[in-house]
Amino acid sequence: MVPVDWPILYRQHLATVQARADAALARGGFDSLVVPSGTLHYQAFDDRDYPYAVNPQFKAWLPLTRNPGSWLAYTPGARPKLVYLQPRDYWHVVPQAPAGYWTTNFDIVLIRTPEEALQHLPADAARCAILGEAQSAVGAFTPNNPQAVVDYLEFHRAFKTPYEIAMMRQATRRGVRGHRAAERAFRAGASEFGIHLAYCQAAGQDAGELPYGNIVALNEHGAVLHYTDLDRLPPKPLRSFLIDAGGSHGGYACDITRTYSADRGDEFQALVDAVDSAQQGLCAQVRAGFDYRQLHLDAHLALAAILKDFGVIKLSPEAALETGVSAAFFPHGIGHGIGLQVHDVAGFAASDSGGTIAKPEGHPYLRLTRVLEPGMVVTIEPGIYFIDMLLDELRQGAHADAVDWTRVDAFRPYGGIRIEDDVVCTEADPVNLTREGFAEA
Known part of the structure; x- marks a missing residue:
């Protein structure tokens, strides 16, 4: 593992963030950027709050994720300022004063109440671009989100700095530890809930710290794309395991999916291995100048070829794609951007001035339609599923005879397969953060 010089990487990252802010403010005609970290949301008719989620526009500047009531203020030509809420409180743990490699790059002011922030924000709120949710408002500083x-900031967030890639590597290490522990728990016969607990323990993060709710699916539950129910007892017999789970580090996410058969030598494991091989081929297509929409269509062709090889469908891959048969087995997109958010923003952005790049016709769930460029990080997550609702529609449609339903019935109890890696587009070969993380472990 190569040592990381965090202070240098962070200074370079901050210079990039400041340059983007300069351009965005000029584009919008504002003097300053003001970003609240966000505040707590309370449940209706209750005094309990929902888990706090930091404003992504805030954590793009600095690695603070658990500090509601704080503010970032930046005026081009000046040092950025952090207005840091450190309340007087005996009900909860009060956050420590800011510390670490990044703090020397900011003017930091400690406040005790949210209202004190007004003393330290720019004089004229009307000349500020204020990015956040309405309930973060204090005084005249109500988010206006120009x-x-x-558009400018979110478009350019697709291009990760070396610091951000390093942060995502750290998140990946957590995720890999969790995945290895989860597979061990599965092999030992644990329930979905037990596997989830093993994952959290190994990753060192609880459900509120993970970037999204763990998908831990045994047997036919693997056919539910976002299965999160977590049965407390293991099924009998135990056939298969699909886990889609990530980790967080300093506000950055990883997103990893793996699928296993209980019997390493059965036909379902052979199908998993075929999808894994196809997935690695698709990861290799993450190249500068390649249209992500085409990568999605290529995934359909690769998965349809596997379905044909295993006798599930009788059509050519091209015919399966054209008729929509492949979509019955692979109903989601090939992936999405990832970084500060699991489904990172501006996936459809035509430019930093706005506009939308359309999805391929007949593929409504694709989350990214941009041409790949160096610095982008995307997930590649092909899958094959045996989903009753979609299969029933296919069976009642015009292409029912394109499927061997006996083969479908043989695989249906296993639910489905998904393999997912996080991949960096570079000027040359792609960098697979996920495979790198597993190899390191």
């Missing part, structure tokens, strides 16, 4: 500023 579209020109948001």
Whole structure:
């Protein structure tokens, strides 16, 4: 593992973030950028709050994720300022004063109440682009989220700095530890809930710290794309295991999916291995200048070829794609951008001035339609599923005879397969953060 010089990487990252802010403010005609970290949301008719989620526009600047009531203020030509809420409180743990490699790059002011922030924010709120949710408002500083500023910043967030890639590597290490522990728990016969607990223990993060709710699916539950129910007892017999789970580090996410058969030598494991091989081929297509929409269509062709090889469908891959038969077995997109958010923003952005790049016709669930460029990080997650609702529709449609339903019935109790890696587009060969993480472990 190569040592990381965090202070240098962070200074370079901050310079990039400041340059983007300069351009965005000029685009919108504002003098300053003001970003609240966000505040707590309370449940209706209750005094309990929902888990706090930091404003992504805030954590793009600095690695603080558990500090509601704080503010970032930046005026081009000046040092950025962090207005840091450290309340007087005996009900909860009060956050420590900011510390670490990043703090020397900011003017930091400690406040005790949210209202004190007004003393340290720019004089004229009307000349500020204020990015956040309405309930973060304090005094005249109500988020206005000017579209020109948001479009510019979100479009360029697709291009990760070396610091951000390093942060995602750290998140991946957590995720890999969790995945290895989860497979061990599965092999030992644990329930979905037990596997989830083993994952959290190994990753060192609880459900509120993970970037999204763990998908831990045994047997036919693997056919539910976002299965999160977590049965407390293991099924009998135990056939298969699909886990889609990530980890967080300093506000950055990883997103990893793996699928296993209980019997390493059965036909379902052979199908998993075939999808894994196809997935690695698709990861290799993450190249500068390649249209992500085409990668999605290529995934359909690769998966349809596997379905034909295993006798599930009788059509050619091209015919399966054209008729929509492949979509019955692979109903989601090939992936999405990832970084500060699991489904990172501006996946459809035509430019930093706005506009939308359309999805391929007949593929409504694709989350990214941009041409790949160096610095982008995307997930590649092909899958084959045996979903009753979609199979029933296919069986009642015009292409029912394109499927060997006996073969479908043989695989249906296993649910489905998904393999997912996080891949960096570079000027040359792609960098697979996920495979790198598993190899390191």
